[in-house]
Amino acid sequence: MARALVVDDAPDIRLLADLVLSMAGFAVTAASSGSEALRLLAAGDLPDIVLLDVQMPEVDGWETLSRLRGDPRTADLPVVLCTVKGLPEDTLRGWSLGCDGYLGKPFDIAGLVEELHGVLGRGPQEREALRHRRIAEVARAR
Amino acid sequence: MIFAGAASGPDATVAMSEPDLTAVRAAGVARVVIGVVVAACGLVGAGNWDRSVGWLLLLIGLAWLPWSVLLFAVGVGGTDRLRRPWLAAYGGPVGDIVIVFAAQCLVPWAWGIFLLADALAVNLAASLWRTRDAWFLYGFCVALTMLAQGLVPADQRLAGGLLVIFALALAGLVVVVGRIARGHRQVAVSSHRFQQKAETILARVADGIVVTDGAGIVREWNPAGERLIGAQATSALGLPCARALGLREGERPLECAGGCALLGAGARGDAGEREVWRTLPDGRRQPLLASAFAVTDERGEVEVVHSLRDITRLKEADEAKTLFLATASHELKTPVTVIAGFAEAILRFPSMPDDRRAEAVEAIHRRALELSSIVDRLLLSSKIESGRVAVDIHPVDVRPMLNERANAIQDASGRHMILQVAAETLVAHADPLALRTVVDHLLDNAVKYSDGGPVVVGAERRPGVVVLWVSDIGIGMDAEQAERCFDKFWQAESTDVRRFGGTGIGLYIVSSMVEAMGGTITVETAVGRGSTFTVSLPAVGNAPSPDHCGPVDADVLHKLGVLSRGGA
Secondary structure (H helix, E strand, C coil), rough: CCEEECCCCCCCHHHHHHHHHHHHEEEEEEECHHHHHEEEEEEHHCCCCCEEECCCCCCCCHHHHHHHHHHHCCCCCCEEECCCCHHHHHHCCCCCHCCCEEEEEECCCCHHHHHHHHCCCCCHHHHHHHHHHHHHHHHHHC | CCCCCCCCCCHHHHCCCCCCCCHHHHHHHHHHHHHHHHHHHHHHHHHHHHHHHHHHHHHHHHHHHHHHHHHHHHHHHHHHCCCCCHHHHHHHHHHHHHHHHHHHCCCCCCCHHHHHHHHHHHHHHHCCCHHHHHHHHHHHHHHHHHHHHHHHHHHHHHHHHHHHHHHHHHHHHHHHHHHHHHHHHHHHHHHHHHHHHHEEEEEECCCEEEEEEEEEEEEEECHHHHHHHHHHHHHCCHHHHHHHHCCCECCCCCCCCCCCCCHHHHCCCCCEEEEEEEEEECCCCCEEEEEEEEECCCCCEEEEEEEEEEEEHHHHHHHHHHHHHCCCCCCHHHHHHHHHHHHHHHHHCCCCCCHHHHHHHHHHHHHHHHHHHHHHHHHHHHHHHHHHCCCCCCEEHHHHHHHHHHHHHHHHHHHEEEEEEEECCCEEEEEEHHHHHHHHHHHHHHHCCCCCCCCEEEEEEEEEEEEEEEECCCCCCCCCHHHHHCCCCCEEEEEEECCCCCCCCCCHHHHHHHHCCCCCCEEEEEEECCCEEEEEECCCCCCCCCCCCCCCCCCHHHCCCCCHHHHC
């Protein structure tokens, strides 16, 4: 059973992700902020994937992601950003910081599950290649 | 000043009635024919009747012919610039009068005088009136001359002819001189008025007008244009347009070297307005809407008139709207995510446990209400913006309203509300609905920007006003934030480390509403120590005291429809 960490400051979004991912067979843990997520990840076992919101108090999603990538222990941890920020510069920033998936809100729940399975199905090298491809795509579109 | 010579150009004469070219042409033809006839008479007369008279007539005819041909040519021939209808119209009769008197001096002989009188009459008439009238007058003059010749005794015919000639010439002279004088006066007056009008328009018009010659060298500008040229105004004369204005389109300078780039735009059939920009002395970009058209100056040379409109404020408004749309759509996305997500989950997982289904439905309901309130707030702010909010001022008892709203929000948020409402009568001049909106927004903000602490709601009477306040012990604001917090779309936190959602229009709505009701709003705040918002409204039974009720912005009141209702 794949383990997912959901990080979002909105309680009902955490609840929604928990519901959807549990129904899809994930074991879900939730954190209400970037700092709580970092604390959880530093203390215990790593989940298989992190679903990370961007706009959060104190430590936002960008900061959380770059700290995760800076730590050798979590450098390869699959992270999917899930945010209302959908402008090209936002997605570019996400991919450049090292996310493995970028999901815009509002999302449909089938798409959410599909995205997480897709990311989990790729190895570290494939994920790295996808990141480069996405960065090139966004850069071209701009 | 710009365009000082504008009225003296070829266009200026259009303002007055120009002599009819047909009349000028008719007069020209008539006088050439008469010249030929006189010369022919002279030639025949010299051989047959009286040698000296014949030669004299020939001489007059020959003198007349080139003069007539010349007048005819300048009157009807050539281009607009060569055509001088006035010269042809008035030059003819004046020249004729001179010739007639010369002839009188040389040979006082009635026959020649008769011819000359006819010629003078037809010329005057054709020049001064339209062609058909001219021939009537011509006939009248002939008849008059013949009558004069017939009535007077033979030995006095000379005197009679002279008298007619003299009268006609005098009348003609008076008419001609009068017309010339009036024409010139009209030209002078209309040219002066035109010039004044043009100068006023150019001085007052908000668009910058900069005139260059065909090669793009700056010649003139109006005051708005001078503001655009700025510090270099004194030295801009004679500079190439590209250097004096320094316009750029996109990242490229607007080239004038191969002809004005703006002129080309109009020629392609579009509106000819291009969005360009220039760098201000302080380094900021000034967006401009530019267009150009070519005119011919009084010397016939091409000039290019550049019209430049400063669109900084439009652009700013545009950016504020864009920012607002971005913020608003962000705020809308979170509730939509929850609503759509849970709704889809309910549809997709029929086997969902009942407690989770209940949670989902509750979340949908809560977020739907939130969406509705965001939409209400957007609509209200757009109404305020367009001045469609009218307040309806009544005496309002503040105490029950405050109690009711504080209780409602305490129930909804689960936060403790401390009421500090004074025991005295608290009746204010206010719009009940607007005041409720104000109180709700302030209470919502206090709950939103404080971490679980109590919210204090108070009211009391001060001289002339009823004062209400909402205090929290939340995050507070620094001085700059406090200063800007009533601006539209402003939020204390603009980065992604935002603790709080929101569209940034709540306090804008609050302050607009308070102002519309003739009140004032202030904030006392410090970072980490919370904020106190204080609203003063005119109290019933008291004239507002200037100490506690600040000056109300008449514009705002008018905009919000208060003044048109007869005052707050």
